[in-house]
Amino acid sequence: xxxxxxAERTATAGSVPNHATASLAEADRLMTVCNxxxxxxxLCAVFPAMEMRRxxxxxxxxxxxxxxxxxxxxxxxxxxxxxxxxxxxxPKVLAKVRNDSYAHYVWPGALAGVFARNGxxxxxxxxxxxxxxxxxxxxxxxxxxLFGTHTGPGAFYRLMPHNTMVALFGAVSLYAVVAIALxxxxxxRDIAAPRxxxxxxxxxxxxVKDAGSLRYLDGGGVGCMNDDEKPxxxxxxxxxxxxxxxxxxxxxxxxxxxxxxxxxxxAPYPWxxxxxxLGTVGGIGLLIGxxxxxxxxxxxxxDLIDETRLGMDVAFIAMLFLTxxxxxxxxxxxxxxxxxxxxxxxxxxVFALFLTMPYGKFVHGIYRALAxxxxxxxxRLESHG
Amino acid sequence: xxxxxxxxxxxxxxxxxxxxxxAISARREGARVLVLEASDAFWRGGNTRHTRNxxxxxxxxxxxxxxxxxxxxxxxxxxxxxxxxxxxxLARHMIRESKTMLTWIEEQGVRWQPSLGGTLSLGRTNSFFxxxxxxxxxxxxxxxxxxxxxxxxxxxxxxxxxxDGMFLSATVNGETLRAKALVAAAxxxxxxxxxxxxxxxxxxxxxxxxxxxxxxxTILRLLLDAGVQEVGDPTQxxxxxxxxxxxxxxxxxxxxxxxxxxxxxxxxxxxxxxxxGEDIWPKRYAIWGRLVAxxxxxxxxxxxxxxxxxxxxxxxxxxxxxxxxEGLAEKLGLEPAALRETVDGFNAAVQPGTFDDKxxxxxxxxxxxxxxxxxxxRIEEAPxxxxxxxxxxxxxxxxTRVNEEAQILMAxxxxxxxxxxxxxxxxxxxxxxxxxxxxxxxxxxxxxxIAGREAARTARGNRAxxxxxxxxxxxx
Ligand SMILES: Cc1cc2nc3c(=O)[nH]c(=O)nc-3n(C[C@H](O)[C@H](O)[C@H](O)COP(=O)(O)OP(=O)(O)OC[C@H]3O[C@@H](n4cnc5c(N)ncnc54)[C@H](O)[C@@H]3O)c2cc1C
Ligand code: SF4
Ligand code: SF4
Numbered sequence: 071x072x073x074x075x076x077a078e079r080t081a082t083a084g085s086v087p088n089h090a091t092a093s094l095a096e097a098d099r100l101m102t103v104c105n106x107x108x109x110x111x112x113l114c115a116v117f118p119a120m121e122m123r124r125x126x127x128x129x130x131x132x133x134x135x136x137x138x139x140x141x142x143x144x145x146x147x148x149x150x151x152x153x154x155x156x157x158x159x160x161p162k163v164l165a166k167v168r169n170d171s172y173a174h175y176v177w178p179g180a181l182a183g184v185f186a187r188n189g190x191x192x193x194x195x196x197x198x199x200x201x202x203x204x205x206x207x208x209x210x211x212x213x214x215x216l217f218g219t220h221t222g223p224g225a226f227y228r229l230m231p232h233n234t235m236v237a238l239f240g241a242v243s244l245y246a247v248v249a250i251a252l253x254x255x256x257x258x259r260d261i262a263a264p265r266x267x268x269x270x271x272x273x274x275x276x277x278v279k280d281a282g283s284l285r286y287l288d289g290g291g292v293g294c295m296n297d298d299e300k301p302x303x304x305x306x307x308x309x310x311x312x313x314x315x316x317x318x319x320x321x322x323x324x325x326x327x328x329x330x331x332x333x334x335x336x337a338p339y340p341w342x343x344x345x346x347x348l349g350t351v352g353g354i355g356l357l358i359g360x361x362x363x364x365x366x367x368x369x370x371x372x373d374l375i376d377e378t379r380l381g382m383d384v385a386f387i388a389m390l391f392l393t394x395x396x397x398x399x400x401x402x403x404x405x406x407x408x409x410x411x412x413x414x415x416x417x418x419x420v421f422a423l424f425l426t427m428p429y430g431k432f433v434h435g436i437y438r439a440l441a442x443x444x445x446x447x448x449x450r451l452e453s454h455g
Numbered sequence: 456x457x458x459x460x461x462x463x464x465x466x467x468x469x470x471x472x473x474x475x476x477x478a479i480s481a482r483r484e485g486a487r488v489l490v491l492e493a494s495d496a497f498w499r500g501g502n503t504r505h506t507r508n509x510x511x512x513x514x515x516x517x518x519x520x521x522x523x524x525x526x527x528x529x530x531x532x533x534x535x536x537x538x539x540x541x542x543x544x545l546a547r548h549m550i551r552e553s554k555t556m557l558t559w560i561e562e563q564g565v566r567w568q569p570s571l572g573g574t575l576s577l578g579r580t581n582s583f584f585x586x587x588x589x590x591x592x593x594x595x596x597x598x599x600x601x602x603x604x605x606x607x608x609x610x611x612x613x614x615x616x617x618x619d620g621m622f623l624s625a626t627v628n629g630e631t632l633r634a635k636a637l638v639a640a641a642x643x644x645x646x647x648x649x650x651x652x653x654x655x656x657x658x659x660x661x662x663x664x665x666x667x668x669x670x671x672x673t674i675l676r677l678l679l680d681a682g683v684q685e686v687g688d689p690t691q692x693x694x695x696x697x698x699x700x701x702x703x704x705x706x707x708x709x710x711x712x713x714x715x716x717x718x719x720x721x722x723x724x725x726x727x728x729x730x731x732g733e734d735i736w737p738k739r740y741a742i743w744g745r746l747v748a749x750x751x752x753x754x755x756x757x758x759x760x761x762x763x764x765x766x767x768x769x770x771x772x773x774x775x776x777x778x779x780x781e782g783l784a785e786k787l788g789l790e791p792a793a794l795r796e797t798v799d800g801f802n803a804a805v806q807p808g809t810f811d812d813k814x815x816x817x818x819x820x821x822x823x824x825x826x827x828x829x830x831x832x833r834i835e836e837a838p839x840x841x842x843x844x845x846x847x848x849x850x851x852x853x854x855t856r857v858n859e860e861a862q863i864l865m866a867x868x869x870x871x872x873x874x875x876x877x878x879x880x881x882x883x884x885x886x887x888x889x890x891x892x893x894x895x896x897x898x899x900x901x902x903x904x905i906a907g908r909e910a911a912r913t914a915r916g917n918r919a920x921x922x923x924x925x926x927x928x929x930x931x
Binding site: 084085102103107110111112113143144146147149150153154156291292299 | 505584590707
């Protein structure tokens with residue numbers, strides 16, 4: 071064989087010459103490999119979506135990366151995963167691309183770097199939030215109020231007027247919603263998703279079901295392969311506890327808001343009342359879930375992890391855990407003199423959670439759900455010819 | 456873990472589909488089973504880790520199969536691809552047993568991919584493993600371990616002690632291991648270039664091995680030397696044309712090139728040597744390994760132009776490209792004028808027709824030798840492309856003769872007292888030549904299950920003697 075031929079021998083074929091990052095170039099190479107293999111096509115949504123394409127420009131790779139649920143199955147099932155010289159590690163490379171994509175879509179763009187230093191950023195935001203609230207409480211009333219015992223309806227608001235709380239949280243949530251919405255817009259444009267997809271109700275409903283059940287975190291039916299090639303559904307279970315726990319807590323807050331404005335009932339509510347029940351059940355889920363996810367992360371096969379973003383993952387899990395922990399402690403301690411400080415700490419943590427939402431792991435759920443909408447839409451178009 | 460060295464009932468050599476099916480089946484019969492696999496845990500299961508499907512007869516459509524595939528049809532297919540070179544009784548027996556394999560393999564934790572999802576148009580005859588062969592193997596290993604099968608990696612067997620057709624012990628890393636029965640499931644000899652050279656000469660140096668580097672035929676050699684009856688033609692094997700840039704071993708499925716029908720194939724003298732459009736590709740892809748093996752330096756080049764590039768999926772390596780035929784020849788190390796002449800001659804011979812890559816169309820050459828009888832289109836639209844190809848050996852057919860109980864037969868025709876074989880190592884009983892997709896796994900699965908069961912019964916002293924009684928005992 072001529073030497074020229076050897077010179078062109080390359081392990082990195084890929085389909086498109088230029089990519090924004092090395093991870094995207096590697097993802098292109100892998101998708102080209104996978105597209106000529108296709109053994110994994112039954113495992114999740116990524117491979118069927120890949121098969122609808124021949125070439126993989128950055129936008130498509132970002133879409134595929136956000137479709138991936140990181141179940142690990144295709145790593146253990148792949149005959150070419152490392153140490154094979156083809157070095158096919160789809161979960162890890164897609165994780166990198168996915169994590170990079172969050173920074174790519176962030177608003178304001180100047181904060182893109184935050185994702186890389188997310189652990190530190192969250193810690194600072196949380197410290198800031200908690201400090202601000204404690205100072206705020208103390209400033210509002212004297213120290214005696216902060217450390218006094220308050221019970222009965224309106225007890226919380228003796229420390230900080232309800233309207234002030236609403237204004238603060240209204241502002242920070244509005245900010246989070248705007249920032250996330252702008253991120254969504256950037257994502258949708260980048261992956262060049264058709265406008266029709268986002269108004270296709272059947273696809274949206276399909277995506278809601280797929281996201282709600284974490285359909286693609288099941289390794290193609292047996293469970294995700296996190297620690298080794300033996301599947302287990304633990305991660306999915308913990309994620310469900312986390313997600314639905316979060317939603318219950320959200321529902322608790324929403325009901326409380328309705329109680330306040332529609333029924334004129336002021337917090338704190340008795341333990342058997344709806345906001346407390348929802349918050350307690352959700353809070354317990356939000357304790358066990360993140361703890362389990364953290365443990366799973368600990369046990370994860372190192373070769374599957376995007377080690378550069380471990381901080382971001384851990385920070386988000388920790389924030390959820392703290393939100394729940396402080397909330398439950400507040401419930402337990404609300405009739406004691408510790409209530410004032412506990413309330414301040416809880417609100418501070420929640421404030422920080424909201425503030426950091428657009429800049430951390432929280433966005434994974436949003437982009438993944440949107441990717442699922444697009445996928446459902448693509449599938450529908452395909453099956454209709 | 457058994458410390459007494461004689462405490463194993465069944466020793467299984469190998470770690471692929473045949474070995475694991477045998478180990479599981481022996482264990483389910485109550486035997487104490489030890490599996491010896493030459494490779495480490497990552498590379499375990501040699502060629503099996505590269506597979507994607509299995510061919511089993513079935514009377515009705517299932518979730519993973521689009522329609523019935525009767526025993527008779529399976530048998531006819533086998534007779535057609537082997538041109539009748541098969542042990543017909545044994546083949547019929549295998550096909551009959553393949554029916555229950557579909558559910559048996561599922562019971563061992565392997566999952567099938569639902570029909571239609573498959574990329575090959577074989578959804579009716581072949582079942583695809585969800586996640587491919589390595590996923591399938593992982594499931595078998597999981598099940599074997601759960602059942603209590605002992606598995607040793609990096610345990611290459613280098614010697615066998617056999618006396619008068621009776622297996623006594625095996626040597627692994629200097630250690631002697633005894634067992635009451637043996638299942639040989641250690642693959643063919645495709646990765647043993649020296650052995651291949653005995654039949655192919657120096658040409659074998661240029662062969663690429665599509666699968667494992669560990670199937671060196673050591674066990675096959677040891678058995679044959681111990682008086683076991685040989686079966687099959689040593690030059691027969693499954694071989695396809697694969698990208699010449701593929702690694703020597705384990706390039707797997709993704710180095711296969713499916714674009715022969717879209718262009719012309721030339722040798723190192725830039726000469727065509729076979730009708731590229733003889734038949735639809737799935738029916739012809741397995742002849743191109745041999746065709747290229749017969750060319751000088753065992754190298755050939757598939758040449759096509761821009762109009763064909765999008766007609767097939769890109770493969771692992773990009774095609775080599777140039778804006779002129781001469782430029783392409785230079786990059787390939789071919790004589791530019793010679794390639795020009797071949798392409799011009801081909802172009803001039805192309806007759807008008809309606810191109811359709813889905814059927815045997817009417818695009819052909821006239822007055823060309825060899826002709827291209829379908830899908831012949833002029834190669835004229837720049838850029839021009841080429842894939843260099845070499846013979847890629849999948850697996851060899853030479854093996855040990857067995858009977859319906861997977862029992863190894865000795866040279867004098869008597870069955871060995873306690874030796875059984877399954878998989879590639881006995882594929883030649885069924886495959887005299889040719890191949891039907893998915894049959895490699897059928898041979899391993901069916902005979903692996905039988906071998907394991909019979910070895911366990913032999914070891915535990917309750918194996919029914921004689922074929923009639925043994926047949927009654929074949930239900931599981
Ligand atoms: C790329 C590719 C794709 C294929 N696709 C398909 C397909 O889709 N469907 C199909 O039916 N067939 C397919 N085949 C063929 C199929 O792989 C084989 O027929 C089948 O896997 C053989 O199984 P086996 O258990 O006999 O051998 P293997 O799976 O190769 O296992 C043999 C084992 O023996 C071990 N071994 C060897 N020597 C020793 C020793 N001395 N001591 C200890 N252990 C030893 C090896 O390490 C190896 O693990 C494919 C083959 C290749 C290369
Ligand atoms: S991950 Fe590996 S086995 Fe799966 S499709 Fe890609 S190359 Fe094939
Ligand atoms: S890790 Fe799981 S979800 Fe991601 S591509 Fe692989 S199989 Fe699909």
